[in-house]
Amino acid sequence: MGSGMFQTEQSAVEQQILSYFKKNNLPIETVQWNWIPFSGHWGISTSFFQAAALEARSGKGGNVGARANEMAAEVAAELKQNGQPPAGFERVEAVKGYLNLYFSTFSFASRVVGTVLTDGKQYGINQKVNQRVMVEFSQPNTHKAFHVGHLRNVILGNAVCNILTSAGYDVVRANYIGDIGLHVIKWLWNYLTYHKGEQPGEDRYRWMTDLYTEADRRYNDDPEAEPQVRALFARWDARDPELVNLWEQTRQWSLEGFAQIYKTLNVPFDHYYYESEVEESGKEFVERMIKMGIARDERPDGAVIVPLDDLAGTKEKYRVLVVLRSDGTSLYSTKDLPLAVKKFEMFHLDRSVYVIDVRQSLYMQQIYKTLDLMGYDFAKKCYHLAYEIVNLPGNVTMSSRDGTVVLLEDLINEATARALKIVEEKNPDLSLEDKQAVARMVALGGIKYSMLSRDNTKIVTFDWETALTFEGQAAPYIQYAFVRANSILRKANQQIPDEKPVEFELSPQEIQLIDLISRFSHEIARAAAEYKPMLIANYSFTLAQAFNDFYNTCPVLSAEEPARSFRLRLTAAARQVISNSLALLGIDSPEVM
RNA sequence: GCCCUCGUAGCUCAAUGGACAGAGCACCAGACUUCGAAUCUGUUGGUUGGGAGUUCGAAUCUCCCCGAGGGCGCCA
Numbered sequence: 001m002g003s004g005m006f007q008t009e010q011s012a013v014e015q016q017i018l019s020y021f022k023k024n025n026l027p028i029e030t031v032q033w034n035w036i037p038f039s040g041h042w043g044i045s046t047s048f049f050q051a052a053a054l055e056a057r058s059g060k061g062g063n064v065g066a067r068a069n070e071m072a073a074e075v076a077a078e079l080k081q082n083g084q085p086p087a088g089f090e091r092v093e094a095v096k097g098y099l100n101l102y103f104s105t106f107s108f109a110s111r112v113v114g115t116v117l118t119d120g121k122q123y124g125i126n127q128k129v130n131q132r133v134m135v136e137f138s139q140p141n142t143h144k145a146f147h148v149g150h151l152r153n154v155i156l157g158n159a160v161c162n163i164l165t166s167a168g169y170d171v172v173r174a175n176y177i178g179d180i181g182l183h184v185i186k187w188l189w190n191y192l193t194y195h196k197g198e199q200p201g202e203d204r205y206r207w208m209t210d211l212y213t214e215a216d217r218r219y220n221d222d223p224e225a226e227p228q229v230r231a232l233f234a235r236w237d238a239r240d241p242e243l244v245n246l247w248e249q250t251r252q253w254s255l256e257g258f259a260q261i262y263k264t265l266n267v268p269f270d271h272y273y274y275e276s277e278v279e280e281s282g283k284e285f286v287e288r289m290i291k292m293g294i295a296r297d298e299r300p301d302g303a304v305i306v307p308l309d310d311l312a313g314t315k316e317k318y319r320v321l322v323v324l325r326s327d328g329t330s331l332y333s334t335k336d337l338p339l340a341v342k343k344f345e346m347f348h349l350d351r352s353v354y355v356i357d358v359r360q361s362l363y364m365q366q367i368y369k370t371l372d373l374m375g376y377d378f379a380k381k382c383y384h385l386a387y388e389i390v391n392l393p394g395n396v397t398m399s400s401r402d403g404t405v406v407l408l409e410d411l412i413n414e415a416t417a418r419a420l421k422i423v424e425e426k427n428p429d430l431s432l433e434d435k436q437a438v439a440r441m442v443a444l445g446g447i448k449y450s451m452l453s454r455d456n457t458k459i460v461t462f463d464w465e466t467a468l469t470f471e472g473q474a475a476p477y478i479q480y481a482f483v484r485a486n487s488i489l490r491k492a493n494q495q496i497p498d499e500k501p502v503e504f505e506l507s508p509q510e511i512q513l514i515d516l517i518s519r520f521s522h523e524i525a526r527a528a529a530e531y532k533p534m535l536i537a538n539y540s541f542t543l544a545q546a547f548n549d550f551y552n553t554c555p556v557l558s559a560e561e562p563a564r565s566f567r568l569r570l571t572a573a574a575r576q577v578i579s580n581s582l583a584l585l586g587i588d589s590p591e592v593m
Numbered sequence: 594g595c596c597c598u599c600g601u602a603g604c605u606c607a608a609u610g611g612a613c614a615g616a617g618c619a620c621c622a623g624a625c626u627u628c629g630a631a632u633c634u635g636u637u638g639g640u641u642g643g644g645a646g647u648u649c650g651a652a653u654c655u656c657c658c659c660g661a662g663g664g665c666g667c668c669a
Contacts, residue, residue: 319666361597480629492628
């Protein structure tokens, strides 16, 4: 707890508290710090309930609450030298069992603001931790539609990567494209059977997705379809040239569509894996598993399976993992096992994160357990980052077959159109080009924020109204705070005055704002440790709120010196941190809106 | 049957085991000749699904029950 900036002062106090515990024979090794939870008060606090409880249990008895307060008071007294609070703090108090240490506001305020202005975009970034972590996310399937349901994965994975990078990790952003599998064969089957020789129109990507919907429908409705598709899968396995050719071309059209989407969303990847590249090695992998006695070959009557509960000695926990179909064709698991190995061999990872929706939880545990049983030590370094799916109102799952999907392109277009309308109303003097650029930033920000501002474990219900709302706790609110700060600084010709070491009384709004700014790197560390971009989403909003509070109560340009200089610096610092925190979420900060 | 997740204000959601459970939306009443009103101020709103336990202290941890969703051998 506390910010790194105040570490020296905090450690000094911590030592005194620990020696107090030692003196009283209390086996407490660490001091748990909290922020003082009252707004407008800036400092750190710790409680003595645990200490008092330990003492009571050791035979002394007594009232824990009263004793905790007594201890807090004793420590508070010890911390004071000649009635003065310890270095860096302007007030020490004991209240209801808590010891509260209030920072010396002005000197710490100057330090915080100064650090932000010096570090700029780097502010909040933690020291390197010398650990490499791969985050696999997005994993789109070629030949299928990329829809709003897939959007959460991309946005979440991207934000997690940004946050881990800022927390000091060496991050490898990995994508894993589903370019082969039953879904692809189904597409090829439908094409060869009903559309042979057809070429796509202008919008190849949409043509591909439309044909997939059709393929899926036919496959489910037509009892003749399954054997035909299976036969085609066998032709694929024999690398029939006509089929491979068609596959290569159509696959490419899908990949181009994905590239466009990632460009629009501004989501980069360091490495692309393809299912097709691990299909062969996957089958060899399965052969090895059979020889090792990990997998049981039940062909031709059954499939190749891993009887996980038998092997692990568990009951109805890991179930059975099928690793190869009875006809010898590959499954998702056939490819995922060797891929896991490949990842560690290629990048020497300390951690391998899979951003995959929660419905695959059991499957992921099966993969990790299988690797573990095979003796791969890295299995314990694998982590399934599960998130809940995006549903439609009435708890309807998006499905290609039912035509209930909302295409990503349509969502972005609709959002941008709505944002443009508002920009035209609010800022009619902007050029059309600027209006469009702003509308896009606002629209994308709104979409991204709505996906990131709730816990990974919560289902997001998609409806147009809430997805496109530009009011309240949403990205535009935060972007608007940035714009306001920017506007003040523009009026000051972007001249940020030098620090003036003249003390003056800070308002609660200023203290609140500086307090939040100082917590940024701590929030990054938390968000990284828990893989929760939501913490940053909440932080950004709270910060923007604090800035708006400051904006409404503290005049900047018309203030007297030295307040004017200090507030200009604070405004510049707030602008910087708002933008830094939005950047972690993959959201841009427009200069005007 | 076994396993996972969730249940907090009318709605959508927050809350490192700590002080008074907080925001947004909605509703109602206000604030633009004043650094940009995509903003702000104020009002209303709670037996944290129920019960027991652990703890100095539980929305948070454990167990039981109720309710919702999801998963459980050849989809991904």
